[in-house]
Amino acid sequence: MELKIAFPTNDRLNVEEHFGHCSEFKILNTKDGKVISEEFLTPPPHEPGVLPRFLGEQKITTIITGGMGAMAINLFKVQEIDVILGATGSITENLNTFLDGQLASTGSACSHHHGDHDCNH
Template sequence: MKIAATYENGQIFQHFGHTAQFKVYEVENSTVKSARVLDTNGSGHGALAGFLRQADVDALICGGIGGGAQMALAQAGIKLYAGVAGDADQAVAELLAGTLQFSSSANCSHHDHEHGGSCGEHEHTCGGRCHG
């Protein structure tokens, strides 16, 4: 299994569509076997789901994410854990332990083409542009 986290300076990056890096964790028997940071090389919004699919990612941990990106991830078969903030390594450990706090409605809605929603308790992570 591969788990990706939006990544910046060890933390969960809070805007999926502007993610410059993902940290991808190889997991076996609920244990992280290896991890590496992948640069998106300027891929944005719609291309990021394809980028993760090419990397054989099974699940994504992120902060805010728009409705269009959520649909693209679902179509790619990638399970989404949104509305997460803090240390990326810790978030993966919590996911594996079954204790990760996430929001299925952590949408950033500041793009006209994306659907509105809520950033859960992380409204500040979208620059105040998310609707709660």
């Protein structure tokens, strides 16, 4: 089975806990549980609806992040991209846990009120 997994990041090592605040996405192409290639993509400026469409155009199958708003989650679902929330720390550790079938989404969604960015974990 082939997957194309996106992790938002600001340092190329760790998961950015809010996908809309990342400077890059680390994209990992996997086949049968093994990484076959990786790359970094710079996203377009963050505006509602832009990032789900951008990642859909990249043929991403899964996004693993800390949190995101309910609207973004729904837009990813429309793009047929699986969303896993609650990830923190090392991209490599999260990837390995995911490929082992042990990374479950916590379902944490972010709420945004008047410019604030508070995630409800």
